[in-house]
Amino acid sequence: MIFAILMPFIIAMCIPFIARFKSKIHTGYAVFATALSIFIYFLTLLVSGETDIFYHYSWIPSLGLDLTFYTDGLALFFALLISGIGALVAFYSVHYLSKNERLGHFYVYLLLFMGAMLGIVTSDNIYALYSFWELTSVSSFLLISFWFTKKASTDGALKSLLITVLGGFSLLGALVLLQIVTGSTSIRTILSEGSLILSSDWFPLIIVLLLLAACTKSAQFPFHIWLPDAMEAPTPVSAYLHSATMVKAGLFLLLRFTPVFRESESFFIAVSVIGLLTLFWGSYMAVRQTDLKGILAYSTISQLGMIMSMIGYGTEAALFAAMFHILNHATFKGSLFMAVGIIDHETGTRNIRKLGGLWKLMPVTGIISVLASFSMAGVPLPILNGFLSKEEFFTSSWELAHTRTFSTGFADVLMHVVPYAAVAGSIFTFVYSMYFFFGTFTGKRDKDIAEKAHDPNFGMLISPILLVCGVVIISIFPNWFSHHLLHPAANAVYGEALKEHHIHFWHGFTPALVMSLIVVILGTAFYLTRKYWAGLYQVLPGKLSGNAVYRALLTVSEKQTKTVNDRLVNGSLRQYNMVIISVISVVTLAILFGTNAFDLTNIDVSPVTLPGSLPELAVALIMITAAIGTTVSEKKLTAIIILGVVGYGLSILFVLFRAPDLALTQLSIETITVVLFLLCFRHLPEMERDIKEKLSKKVTNIIIAAVCGLMMTLVGLAAYSQRLFPSISDYFVKYSYKLGGGDNIVNVILVDFRGLDTLFEITVLAIAALGIYSLIKLRHKGEDR
Structure with a gap:
């Protein structure tokens, strides 16, 4: 297992050498082979039923820093997503990115991100998890700013880094408090001390810090503003980081600690409210966008909000539905991003106002888009997996009041409001899905676009086709995925034995079906009348927005920083x-x-x-x-x-x-x-x-x-x-000869007992030698000129 986790980092070190041969073979194939190998390894674990695998390395025992990795059902579920989607994205990028691009840089960043995500989902030590967590922020910053000559790319990368690193510091605070309360740095041990954590005086602060980390990473309201700007990255980055992996890291964090917090009333209120608010706001704002990637960005925000709300419910049905929708979202959203990349690649624009009527010009891309977008909308068709997980969402929302009891009146009221909030957010989900597909593939065509638009070469279509096939296959055989993949993952999240879930397309006339029909009917009405109520955006949000707050805070901080800098420097x-x-x-x-x-x-x-x-x-x-x-x-x-x-x-x-x-x-x-x-x-x-x-x-x-x-x-x-403390001199006197083999105690201390100092001294000398050599070479070049 450890080799599978370290493999992306090892290959990343080799990429600069592999990239030298990009004229003969695309560098992306090496990344594709790496991700595919990791996926096959984790798939063999799934098939064989070997889910509980541990790897332990004692790093700094005195500080409790042990590198421990393990794969339970939840870790295996996310590892398959990370490596599987990663392989498809790498293959897609081979045909999307030109060999003239800085491929060495791109694939090093991509592999660093892949390795960091694998480290997050498999780490048992809380500080190893934090280290990998921050590495995802840094590597995603590099990927988003890959086209650094575009100001929008660097601005989007900076925004994502500032917001997610803020969450990273919050995560560190939460993990330190968890160690203080439980006395352990092992996640498995912390999860076993749930009652101790819930009764601790630090519990409210732990909840706040943990939620702040999850919300910033998973683009929850009001921290969602970084995700749309991150769409300035190349499309393979958007398909990988911002639909299937990075934005799921915050969800994973909450899922990992749900066995401890799911019985907490404050956890239910905070996570459910944040999730439902994000679901509504993301879907509402998606209909306002004119850039195809902008529509998908806000749609991702809304879908993440829906999953977040289900985590907050904390019931068996809700947690199973959350796992189911994470899987489905990766398939239909990944394929949609790739389809948008194809449209942009072939037409030269992502502006939906310039697009239209592409169905006849790009039929294969159209089929991919219609299946993926209708699945995202939750259209009740037996070949769309999105409808099945949306039904599970509605079912868990409706049954929430019958499965949980709380002591406060607010929580009781919230349980009864949840189904209506879920329907309201899903209505706009249906609207933006229809808006995306019909606005792009039907209607009038721009003359310039009509002359050059066509489906790309088959290599670029393979990855989105496979993902859309995943949409159909999951919907046809949902119980196979439920038994082998979803149920073990939900078991690890719930913390107790979970009853087997049987997924069917037809459950009879249930409240969930009624909710779905309401969404389809009202969603269709809202879509057809969009031009009549679009003026609402002038009022809400109007001139107020999270981006305005971000820009104001950034401006103030820059001015204050300049003032302090001018005074000190x-x-x-x-x-x-x-x-x-x-x-x-x-x-x-x-x-x-x-x-x-x-x-x-x-x-x-x-x-x-x-x-x-x-x-x-x-x-x-x-x-x-x-x-x-x-x-x-x-x-x-x-x-x-x-x-x-x-x-x-x-x-x-x-x-x-x-x-x-x-x-x-x-x-x-x-x-x-x-x-x-x-x-x-x-x-x-x-x-x-x-x-x-x-x-x-x-x-x-x-x-x-x-x-x-x-x-x-x-x-x-x-x-x-x-x-x-007792003087350490006695220890040196006693063991200098026995352990160091020297009569001179001072020399033994410097060379053996404090060998790290000697290592740093050697490093300093080596750096000095390189510096002197560089100066000599520069001087010789100057004399030649």
């Missing part, structure tokens, strides 16, 4: 030192006072005596004199040399105290420091003491110097007086 070396030294001193003193770290009563002064030898006193006196001389020197070179006396004097003290290793280290450091000072001060003007310097500056300098000196004195006292 003004070219004054004195001010830089003032800020750095002041902050360090104040923070350190605050911590010392707050923790009473320099309790002088703990100092044992009996063994403290003054140095008894004359050389030691002489060296100390020279160092004090040199330190004072540095402050009154009027020449740069003089100040540097006098300052060096202090460092070299410390080396002599180390020799006198029989620490030759420390003396050699100090000599090396001091020599390097003096050389660097000489290199830097060579480019600065000569020091000219300002006799008329303001008294306020002098007083400020004295105060800062005094506070810094006080801070260092108290730090020394605290280090000497406080013994919070």
Whole structure:
């Protein structure tokens, strides 16, 4: 299993070399083979019934950081979606992206995202999950801004990064609190401590932070504004990230922790309200769009809201329906995005006002679109899987009041409002689905488009055809998918044994069927009369929008940042030192006072005596004199040399105290420091003491110097007086020869016990060598010219 998770990262490192041969073979085939291999691996686990597979690697046991991956029903469900849709998207991109594009960059970003998503769904350690979570934000930013020469692409990427990273920080806070409450970093252990979490004082804050993370990632209202702008990415990115995978990460997060929170009344209220509000607002705003990808973006928002609301219900039927619709949404929305990519690729536009009548010109693309869009609308046809999961949604909404009981009146009222809200949001879902299909494939054709529009080569059609075949196959054999895929996933979400669900197209005249018929009838009426009520958008939302709030906040933050930057970064070396030294001193003193770290009563002064030898006193006196001389020197070179006396004097003290290793280290450091000072001060003007310097500056300098000196004195006292832990020196004395094989304890400590320091030192030397080599090469090139 671990190889399947690491495989995208391994291949990503090879892509720059593979991309060199893109003139002979498209780089995307390597990514397609990678995703297909991962999909086949997880499919074999599904077929064989091996769902509970664990991989454990003890990384930093003292901090509880263990890399543990496992596949239960939920993880396997999402892993199949990520790898399966990823394989189809990679194959589609081979025919969509020209070989003249920066394919190496594109596929590295795509593989990083795929690996990060696989890491999210299979991680057991909460901090590993968080790391993968943030990697999806970074990699999606790179994918959205792939065409970075377009301002809309970079703006959309920035918006998505700012919003999703905000959610990432919230997730980190929630995970830290969960560790504090349960004392574990294992997700499986946390899920087993549900009662402890629910009774904790931190529970309300955990809920808020977790929901903020999920809502930003899954584009829930009011954080949905990043998703439409992210559509500036290449269509394969939109089909993969923003319909099947990334936007599902927030849903996965809630599903993973649902066994703990589903009994909470606050969880039900918050998640259900957010989901239903997003369902309505996304579907309502989709009808307003004129860009095909814009329509699909808002349709994705509405569909995610519907799934979110079902997670909030927390019932068996609702959680099963949520899993079912996640699967169906991946099939019909992925194929729709690919169809839009085909239309844009062949006609040169996505503006629905310029399109129309494409059915005769692009019949295959039209068949893909009609099946996918009608499935998204929930049209009651036996070959559309979207209708089946929409029926499950309506059923769970109607039965909610009969399956849950709450103590507050608001929750009770909400349960009875849910079915009506579900119908209202679904009506506009039907409208935008009809608007998308009929506005594109029927009606009048633009003359310019009519001359060049046609179905693309078969290679570009394969992926959307397979996805649409998935729409039909799932609708014909829903119970096979229910038994092997959906039921194990819903079991993992519910946290208890889940009864087997049997899916049928015809259930009789049930409330769910009535709700579906109401949606079809009213949706048809709203679509046919759209031109009469479209003016409503001038009132709602009118001039108010989430984008306006985002732009206002961004403008204010940029202005404030510029103000602070101009005040701090003004070219004054004195001010830089003032800020750095002041902050360090104040923070350190605050911590010392707050923790009473320099309790002088703990100092044992009996063994403290003054140095008894004359050389030691002489060296100390020279160092004090040199330190004072540095402050009154009027020449740069003089100040540097006098300052060096202090460092070299410390080396002599180390020799006198029989620490030759420390003396050699100090000599090396001091020599390097003096050389660097000489290199830097060579480019600065000569020091000219300002006799008329303001008294306020002098007083400020004295105060800062005094506070810094006080801070260092108290730090020394605290280090000497406080013994919070036993001294580690005994350990080094005992084991330096036994474990390190050396008689010199200091050398063993530096090379073996603190080998990481040596590794960093080697790294610094290597970087310095590369820098010197680069400068030499640049100089030679300059001489040649």
